[in-house]
Amino acid sequence: MAMAIDVPTTSARSERGSVFRFVGRLFREKPLGAAGGVIFALFLLCGLFADVLAPYGMNQISPRNRLLAPSLAHLFGTDNLGRDMLSRCLYGAQISVIIAFTTATLATIVSIVIGILTGYLGGKFDLIVQRFVDAWMSFPDLIILLVVVSVLGPGLPQIIFTLGLLLGIAGSRIIRSAVVSVRENMYVHAAQSIGASTGRILWRHILPNIMPPIIVLFTTRVGTVILAESSLSFLGLGVPPPTPTWGGMLSGSGRTFMFQGPWLALAPGLCLTVVVYATNVFGDALRDLLDPRMRGSR
Amino acid sequence: MQAYLARRLLALVPALFFASLIVFVIVRLVPGSIIDMMLAQNDVGADKLSRDQLVATLGLDRPMWLQYFSWIGGILLHGDFGKSLWQNTPVRELLAARLPVTFELGLMALIVALLTAIPIGIYSAIRQDTAGDYLTRSFSILMLAVPSFWMGTMVMVFPSIWWGWSPEVKFVPFTENPVQNLKQMILPALILGTALSAITMRLTRTMMLEVLRQDYIRTAWAKGLSEQLVVVRHALRNALIPVVTLIGLQAPILIGGAVIVEQIFVIPGMGLLLLDAISQRDYPIITGVSLVIGFCVMLINLVVDLSYGLLDPKVRYR
Numbered sequence: 001m002a003m004a005i006d007v008p009t010t011s012a013r014s015e016r017g018s019v020f021r022f023v024g025r026l027f028r029e030k031p032l033g034a035a036g037g038v039i040f041a042l043f044l045l046c047g048l049f050a051d052v053l054a055p056y057g058m059n060q061i062s063p064r065n066r067l068l069a070p071s072l073a074h075l076f077g078t079d080n081l082g083r084d085m086l087s088r089c090l091y092g093a094q095i096s097v098i099i100a101f102t103t104a105t106l107a108t109i110v111s112i113v114i115g116i117l118t119g120y121l122g123g124k125f126d127l128i129v130q131r132f133v134d135a136w137m138s139f140p141d142l143i144i145l146l147v148v149v150s151v152l153g154p155g156l157p158q159i160i161f162t163l164g165l166l167l168g169i170a171g172s173r174i175i176r177s178a179v180v181s182v183r184e185n186m187y188v189h190a191a192q193s194i195g196a197s198t199g200r201i202l203w204r205h206i207l208p209n210i211m212p213p214i215i216v217l218f219t220t221r222v223g224t225v226i227l228a229e230s231s232l233s234f235l236g237l238g239v240p241p242p243t244p245t246w247g248g249m250l251s252g253s254g255r256t257f258m259f260q261g262p263w264l265a266l267a268p269g270l271c272l273t274v275v276v277y278a279t280n281v282f283g284d285a286l287r288d289l290l291d292p293r294m295r296g297s298r
Numbered sequence: 299m300q301a302y303l304a305r306r307l308l309a310l311v312p313a314l315f316f317a318s319l320i321v322f323v324i325v326r327l328v329p330g331s332i333i334d335m336m337l338a339q340n341d342v343g344a345d346k347l348s349r350d351q352l353v354a355t356l357g358l359d360r361p362m363w364l365q366y367f368s369w370i371g372g373i374l375l376h377g378d379f380g381k382s383l384w385q386n387t388p389v390r391e392l393l394a395a396r397l398p399v400t401f402e403l404g405l406m407a408l409i410v411a412l413l414t415a416i417p418i419g420i421y422s423a424i425r426q427d428t429a430g431d432y433l434t435r436s437f438s439i440l441m442l443a444v445p446s447f448w449m450g451t452m453v454m455v456f457p458s459i460w461w462g463w464s465p466e467v468k469f470v471p472f473t474e475n476p477v478q479n480l481k482q483m484i485l486p487a488l489i490l491g492t493a494l495s496a497i498t499m500r501l502t503r504t505m506m507l508e509v510l511r512q513d514y515i516r517t518a519w520a521k522g523l524s525e526q527l528v529v530v531r532h533a534l535r536n537a538l539i540p541v542v543t544l545i546g547l548q549a550p551i552l553i554g555g556a557v558i559v560e561q562i563f564v565i566p567g568m569g570l571l572l573l574d575a576i577s578q579r580d581y582p583i584i585t586g587v588s589l590v591i592g593f594c595v596m597l598i599n600l601v602v603d604l605s606y607g608l609l610d611p612k613v614r615y616r
Binding site for chain 2: 142150
């Protein structure tokens with residue numbers, strides 16, 4: 001019961017208009033986080049409507065316009081093949097949005113499944129799985145990612161699958177600790193005593209009550225995924241060119257021409273930094289409002 | 299203390315077992331096609347080694363469990379990580395040459411991070427809600443979002459355009475010329491340490507704020523102690539314990555970041571070894587590097603746990 005009082009927003013689904021009230025609270029109490037949310041929404045829109053917004057095609061080559069400094073015709077300048085950097089950054093946002101959302105969703109689902117099962121069932125099963133998670137987390141994300149990509153080869157599905165699994169397993173700890181604290185609530189014991197099945201308890205009683213950490217986990221994962229994907233692309237093991245990715249634009253052939261056109265180094269990195277920064281502050285604000293217990297953890 | 303240490307070392311066994319299993323399984327995710335991919339993607343090796351030779355070298359013709367035990371047995375009994383497929387050098391030698399370089403880079407990054415983060419974190423806490431506090435805090439959140447590869451790229455590009463200066467590419471080992479080596483490493487270490495310092499600064503500030511509200515701090519003030527004494531002797535030591543934990547948690551991120559920084563500045567450490575091995579599909583090196591990195595992270599966490607006792611006399615190991 002205490003949960004329901006601690007976290008009034010969990011009832012957001014049942015109360016009409018409470019989503020709007022929550023957004024209002026976000027803007028009042030966490031203006032920086034709200035600004036992050038707005039930038040985050042803009043990033044989403046840019047990604048979704050890149051085809052409409054981009055003034056030029058993503059791989060439209062124009063040898064006459066190569067390495068032009070930023071101007072009104074090309075706001076972010078052009079690269080060594082005369083491709084418009086603004087358009088490429090917008091299409092880069094599209095790739096980032098696709099990867100970020102599918103991966104974060106997959107990761108969250110993996111976290112929920114592992115976290116709920118180990119947290120609720122406990123016992124030997126929990127012990128063994130937790131030792132596995134320990135071992136898994138002792139590898140740097142990037143190392144596992146690199147090794148898997150070296151086996152499966154670079155490409156969009158491989159990245160989504162690996163990153164999803166990677167972050168999912170690591171995030172299961174957060175879900176597990178939330179489940180462990182919810183598990184001891186009266187309403188769970190009540191459900192157990194009237195003979196509700198384990199599946200029903202997990203689905204109807206545990207899951208709805210761990211929604212706040214799930215939402216927070218998902219948001220913070222989006223930023224992590226964008227950074228991880230761009231690091232991978234930067235190392236030449238992400239989505240293969242000529243598909244424009246923010247990380248990929250900073251490496252490869254673009255790199256050799258940066259000394260002639262420094263704007264090539266600026267635009268993709270700036271996009272990346274702004275979006276990750278916005279996601280971080282937005283995630284922090286959500287966490288403070290939804291799940292005060294997680295404050296200070298990252 | 300000894301019993302605790304023994305138990306912790308014993309607990310490393312299952313963790314290492316799982317870790318070796320993870321590395322082993324990942325590399326064999328697609329057992330059939332590994333060979334084809336190696337032959338297709340590596341022109342250098344294709345004429346040197348035939349398909350059957352390659353299968354035999356990798357031991358892929360034997361059952362899976364036998365492969366695992368002979369691999370892990372070789373490492374445990376003889377420190378034998380196998381040989382590089384294309385250069386025929388023992389992987390152990392490569393690891394021994396590269397590990398100190400990455401260790402130096404990581405250590406320097408850690409020192410950089412702590413030297414900037416802790417003083418600024420303390421300042422931010424004792425001058426809470428002043429302009430300086432806001433400025434340093436916003437800056438630290440911003441630095442968290444700047445990817446190290448972007449910062450590295452800008453450091454390579456802009457000084458070169460403006461002043462014609464670029465970082466030295468030819469690596470000088472520490473044993474050959476320590477001064478030159480440190481000069482070369484400081485920039486990569488700064489970039490690697492930035493993200494860590496941002497997180498550490500935030501946590502130092504939070505913990506200091508919490509500790510400064512405690513009764514014993516009020517007592518210290520009431521005794522008429524100087525600010526320096528209260529902050530350093532009474533508050534800092536208590537605030538630092540979670541910060542030390544954080545350093546342990548950040549170890550994997552630091553090592554992962556080292557891969558990127560080593561690539562940008564062409565530093566011949568573990569990261570560059572791994573990247574080169576990946577581009578050549580040199581699987582014995584890939585498994586060796588990942589296993590050693592995993593083991594290092596576990597050791598770092600053990601050392602961090604043991605260091606609590608030094609920092610906090612209340613902690614007794616049982």
